[in-house]
Amino acid sequence: MSDNFNEExxxxxxxxxxxPKFLFGKGIxxxxxxxxxxxxxxxxxxxxxxxxxxxxxxxGKFSRLESPGLNYHFPYPxxxxxxxxxxxxxxxxxxxxxxxxxxSTRYQEVSNEALMLTGDENIxxxxxxxxxxxxxxxxxxxxxxxxxxxxxxxxxxxxxxxVGERKIDExxxxxxxxxxxxxxxxLQSLLDSYEAGILIVAVQLQDVNPxxxxxxxxxxxxxxxxxxxxxxxxxxxxxxxxIPKARGExxxxxxxxxxxxxxxxxxxxxxxxxxxxxxxxxxxxxxxTKARIYLETMEExxxxxxxxxxxxxxxQSLVNxxxxxxxxLLNASSKEVxx
Amino acid sequence: xxxxxxxxxxIVLILIVANLSLFIVDETRQAIVLQxxxxxxxIQQPGLNWKLPFIQNVVxxxxxxxxxxxxxxxxxxxxxxxxxVDNYARxxxxxxxxxxxxxxxxxxxxxxxxxxxxxELRVDLGLxxxxxxxxxxxxxxxxxxxxxxxxxxxxxxxxxxxxRIKRVDLPPENEKFIFDRMKAERxxxxxxxxxxxxxxxxxxxxxxxxxxxxxxxxxxKTAETTRGEGDAEAVKIYAQSFNKDPEFxxxxxxxxxxKITFKDKTTALLSADSEFLKYLSNPSVSx
Numbered sequence: 001m002s003d004n005f006n007e008e009x010x011x012x013x014x015x016x017x018x019x020p021k022f023l024f025g026k027g028i029x030x031x032x033x034x035x036x037x038x039x040x041x042x043x044x045x046x047x048x049x050x051x052x053x054x055x056x057x058x059x060g061k062f063s064r065l066e067s068p069g070l071n072y073h074f075p076y077p078x079x080x081x082x083x084x085x086x087x088x089x090x091x092x093x094x095x096x097x098x099x100x101x102x103x104s105t106r107y108q109e110v111s112n113e114a115l116m117l118t119g120d121e122n123i124x125x126x127x128x129x130x131x132x133x134x135x136x137x138x139x140x141x142x143x144x145x146x147x148x149x150x151x152x153x154x155x156x157x158x159x160x161x162x163v164g165e166r167k168i169d170e171x172x173x174x175x176x177x178x179x180x181x182x183x184x185x186x187l188q189s190l191l192d193s194y195e196a197g198i199l200i201v202a203v204q205l206q207d208v209n210p211x212x213x214x215x216x217x218x219x220x221x222x223x224x225x226x227x228x229x230x231x232x233x234x235x236x237x238x239x240x241x242x243i244p245k246a247r248g249e250x251x252x253x254x255x256x257x258x259x260x261x262x263x264x265x266x267x268x269x270x271x272x273x274x275x276x277x278x279x280x281x282x283x284x285x286x287x288x289t290k291a292r293i294y295l296e297t298m299e300e301x302x303x304x305x306x307x308x309x310x311x312x313x314x315x316q317s318l319v320n321x322x323x324x325x326x327x328x329l330l331n332a333s334s335k336e337v338x339x
Numbered sequence: 340x341x342x343x344x345x346x347x348x349x350i351v352l353i354l355i356v357a358n359l360s361l362f363i364v365d366e367t368r369q370a371i372v373l374q375x376x377x378x379x380x381x382i383q384q385p386g387l388n389w390k391l392p393f394i395q396n397v398v399x400x401x402x403x404x405x406x407x408x409x410x411x412x413x414x415x416x417x418x419x420x421x422x423x424v425d426n427y428a429r430x431x432x433x434x435x436x437x438x439x440x441x442x443x444x445x446x447x448x449x450x451x452x453x454x455x456x457x458x459e460l461r462v463d464l465g466l467x468x469x470x471x472x473x474x475x476x477x478x479x480x481x482x483x484x485x486x487x488x489x490x491x492x493x494x495x496x497x498x499x500x501x502x503r504i505k506r507v508d509l510p511p512e513n514e515k516f517i518f519d520r521m522k523a524e525r526x527x528x529x530x531x532x533x534x535x536x537x538x539x540x541x542x543x544x545x546x547x548x549x550x551x552x553x554x555x556x557x558x559x560k561t562a563e564t565t566r567g568e569g570d571a572e573a574v575k576i577y578a579q580s581f582n583k584d585p586e587f588x589x590x591x592x593x594x595x596x597x598k599i600t601f602k603d604k605t606t607a608l609l610s611a612d613s614e615f616l617k618y619l620s621n622p623s624v625s626x
Binding site (some may be wrong): 029030033057059060061077112115116117118119120121122123141142143144145146149150153154156157160161164165166190193194196198202210211212213218219221223224225227228229230231232233234235236237238239242243245247249250251253254256258260261262263264265267268269271272274275278279282290293294295297300301302304305306307308309310316339 | 343363365367380385386387398402403404405408427438470473474475477478496501503506507514517518521525526528535537539540543546548551561562563564565566572573574576577579580584587590593595598600605606607609610615
């Protein structure tokens with residue numbers, strides 16, 4: 001077995017050594033040709049980078065895929081290789097363009113791409129980013145031309161179709177996530193129908209806004225909403241101010257009334273107590289007490305008064321008195337006028 | 340002659356012959372072999388092929404999906420609105436022989452596709468209203484246009500895979516109209532919000548006033564009731580006590596009233612006969 005193998009090996013070596021001799025003869029010329037042949041064969045060596053995949057064609061027909069690393073294909077024109085970057089995620093901007101890079105990155109609106117009709121015949125401005133990568137390098141390379149343009153056109157069509165199915169308020173608010181998802185699904189199915197070998201990684205809606213021309217009006221709606229709640233809050237504030245005050249007022253009123261009630265009762269009780277005391281004394285000597293109280297009272301009130309003492313014998317006496325005039329009468333403090 | 344020279348000559352000859360008679364059809368292409376200008380066979384599979392040198396030559400065609408991107412065109416919808424439609428199509432050459440005979444090359448194909456797709460789209464979009472085109476049956480329209488276009492294009496060896504409306508826009512003058520309408524609509528909504536706010540505010544304020552009035556009225560009621568109770572109680576207390584000797588009460592109370600009534604410089608006409616003064620003129624008088 002081993003002998004046999006060695007023999008074979010020997011034969012092959014002899015044979016290969018003899019080919020050049022047979023073909024080109026000996027000498028410098030032959031050696032030169034051998035080097036050219038080796039160099040030619042060496043052109044088949046190729047490296048597939050980690051993010052790439054090697055697609056080898058033999059006579060133009062797809063032959064095999066090669067993984068990253070050092071690889072070999074038969075030299076041109078027998079085999080050729082293409083190494084697309086299959087893990088690289090590419091990015092397409094719809095409705096805007098990134099201008100500049102790094103710290104000077106700016107975004108420029110592309111309004112004819114961004115503006116689209118909604119289902120209720122309104123117009124919104126939508127910016128989106130589409131990310132894609134190669135799903136199947138064979139389809140990607142051999143089935144479509146201009147992959148970027150293909151993805152872009154399809155993405156625009158899909159986005160507009162999805163937005164077109166919605167009403168403006170939906171597109172501007174809650175529908176954003178749905179629009180993303182649906183656009184992504186539709187876009188993927190379009191590309192699959194083209195057998196493009198492309199995988200959509202993400203569709204991100206950056207901004208969905210009303211167009212510039214009507215933005216002020218939309219903003220005013222937002223501030224009107226604010227106004228609404230402000231009006232309500234102010235009214236609520238007024239209520240919160242007024243009602244407790246009124247309640248306070250009410251308590252004041254009732255308390256005052258209660259105080260009055262108690263005052264009245266206490267007063268009357270006091271007066272009664274006094275009356276009862278006096279009554280008790282009065283019962284002990286009715287006439288004397290009565291006279292004393294009367295006289296005490298007179299003593300108290302009369303000193304401050306103007307007094308005119310009239311001896312009323314007859315009726316005309318009073319009439320006679322009247323022409324005496326009012327001035328001396330009123331001004332005299334303690335005059336006694338007698339008939 | 341040396342052996343090596345002969346070998347080289349042979350190799351060169353082989354290469355020349357190979358170059359003239361062998362040709363490669365790439366994955367991305369298809370080919371037609373022409374013999375003195377007359378097509379004799381189509382090659383749609385990639386690989387190595389051969390032809391007769393000199394009298395046969397090969398023309399290649401794209402085998403990948405091609406792009407037809409028309410310029411945006413105005414179409415009129417069923418409801419007489421003008422729309423600017425930007426559409427594209429994906430197509431491929433399925434029968435290179437027929438393709439070569441009818442349209443020759445990509446430029447020729449482009450012109451035919453213009454005719455087919457544009458007219459088909461125009462007809463189909465004219466059947467529907469604007470909203471239908473924009474939203475409801477967009478997909479359906481595109482599918483139908485694709486199908487009919489594809490039937491028509493078959494005679495040119497072309498398969499139309501997909502006709503798709505990329506953009507449907509309004510002409511600038513209509514766009515302005517839409518913007519105006521959108522503005523008016525938003526203004527209406529804004530007004531409504533504000534009015535609702537004011538309505539709500541007025542409601543709350545009115546409710547507040549009502550509540551305030553009720554609270555105060557209730558309090559007044561309670562207060563007056565309480566006061567009344569106080570008064571009643573007092574009256575009861577007075578009555579109970581004073582009833583013990585109404586005459587004496589009257590006497591006392593009258594004197595109290597005098598104290599309050601006759602203050603300051605009140606002038607009193609006092610009869611000399613009065614109880615108080617009777618001793619003044621007649622000291623001897625006694626009871």
